[in-house]
Amino acid sequence: MTHDDLEYSPYVAGLGLSNGHLQSILPSLARRISVPFERQRLELDDGDFLLVDELAVETPDAPLVIISHGLEGNSHRAYVQGMARHFHDAGWHVYAWNFRSCGGEMNRLPRFYHSGAIDDLRAVIRSGIERGFKHIFLVGFSMGGNQTVLTLAEPDLEAEVIGGVGFSVPLDLAACADQLAKPAQSIYMRRFLNDLRVKIADKAERFPNLISLDGYDQIRTFRQFDDRYTAPLHGFRDAQDYWQRCSSRAVLNRLQRPTLVVNALNDPFLADACFQRPSDASAHFLLETPPRGGHCGFIRWRLNQPLWSEKRARAFAQALLSDRV
Missing domain, CATH: 3.40.50.1820 (Alpha/Beta hydrolase fold, catalytic domain)
Structure with missing residues (x-):
């Protein structure tokens, strides 16, 4: 075809x-x-x-x-x-x-x-x-x-x-994370981080030895979020490792x-x-x-x-x- x-x-x-x-x-x-x-x-x-x-x-x-x-x-x-x-x-x-x-x-x-x-x-x-x-x-x-x-x-x-x-x-994923970190995209970034905060708070309460909400409000980008939460919870070294291994390109x-x-x-x-x-x-x-x-x-x-x-x-x-x- x-x-x-x-x-x-x-x-x-x-x-x-x-x-x-x-x-x-x-x-x-x-x-x-x-x-x-x-x-x-x-x-x-x-x-x-x-x-x-x-x-x-x-x-x-x-x-x-x-x-x-x-x-x-x-x-x-x-x-x-x-x-x-x-x-x-x-x-x-x-x-x-x-x-x-x-x-x-x-x-x-x-x-x-x-x-x-x-x-x-x-x-x-x-x-x-x-x-x-x-x-x-x-x-x-x-x-x-x-x-x-x-x-x-x-x-x-x-x-x-x-x-x-x-x-x-x-x-x-890395390039898109950088794109969303730009000031022009801040409305989307804030929404994602606010939504994810609810879930991180729930998991921190249920798994306090693994997850903490302390300092979450200082996170401004996906690099910071993925470094702290996504990578360690899913077996990646850091955000860069996660993005490199999971980018479909x-x-x-x-x-x-x-x-x-x-x-x-x-x-x-x-x-x-x-x-x-x-x-x-x-x-x-x-x-x-x-x-x-x-x-x-x-x-x-x-x-x-x-x-x-x-x-x-x-x-x-x-x-x-x-x-x-």
């Missing part, structure tokens, strides 16, 4: 919606979508659990889409629900899984989640295969997009996985299935490295860099109708599915 074989219509921003910050913020504030998810608890081999929201179809042999949200997101964010609705309307079974600690219930272990925690996504994939799904497509947003790309590069990737798409993917030459990444050039979260195709990238790697779109935005004025990103993901998935069946 070549790029020309895929159904494709370039994204055009709605009138007055070309600003990257507006495109990033407006959907989370104004989009109103609710789908009838049914929640399942997936027990993990290490004693922890994941909360997976499911949108079922009755069609035998329906394909499965697995949706991964972004940093401090969850399955009830509008971008997840919109994607779930669009795929479900086309006859796809949907899993929208929540990272550890993100589904409204704190996970059991001291660890929580990070950009390279693909063991959990692999567990969700295996649960779908155990249910009998023969064709599985992955969709990821932001951090979930990074996990999606990493997973699609795994040498032992399950044969049932036909490919995937990531939107607003921080392919180079490093695996683009090893992709096992067709992988589409869509990164808008005006995304305030992403650095220049996220818009460049490495010279050694796999033929499976497709990169689209529309001039507009913001971070997980890609909106026009009819916010509650299917977004361009949802149509793009489903078109790509349907093309891959057609090649399989």
Whole structure:
């Protein structure tokens, strides 16, 4: 299959919606979508659990889409629900899984989640295969997009996985951390750190010998947060080691299935490295860099109708599915 074989219509921003910050913020504030998810608890081999929201179809042999949200997101964010609705309307079974600690219930272990925690996504994939799904497509947003790309590069990737798409993917974690540390991005940085503070406080209370909240209010950047919490809790030397080992840009030459990444050039979260195709990238790697779109935005004025990103993901998935069946 070549790029020309895929159904494709370039994204055009709605009138007055070309600003990257507006495109990033407006959907989370104004989009109103609710789908009838049914929640399942997936027990993990290490004693922890994941909360997976499911949108079922009755069609035998329906394909499965697995949706991964972004940093401090969850399955009830509008971008997840919109994607779930669009795929479900086309006859796809949907899993929208929540990272550890993100589904409204704190996970059991001291660890929580990070950009390279693909063991959990692999567990969700295996649960779908155990249910009998023969064709599985992955969709990821932001951090979930990074996990999606990493997973699609795994040498032992399950044969049932036909490919995937990531939107607003921080392919180079170090460069994106530096981008978000800039004063122009302070509104996002403060929000992330405030949300994460609640979780660190909970874990500090339950695991006082491992985690402390002391001095948290002095943290201003992801480098400081990841140095103090993410790296030691998840087996990395420091933030730099974590970013280097978990950046999906490093695996683009090893992709096992067709992988589409869509990164808008005006995304305030992403650095220049996220818009460049490495010279050694796999033929499976497709990169689209529309001039507009913001971070997980890609909106026009009819916010509650299917977004361009949802149509793009489903078109790509349907093309891959057609090649399989």
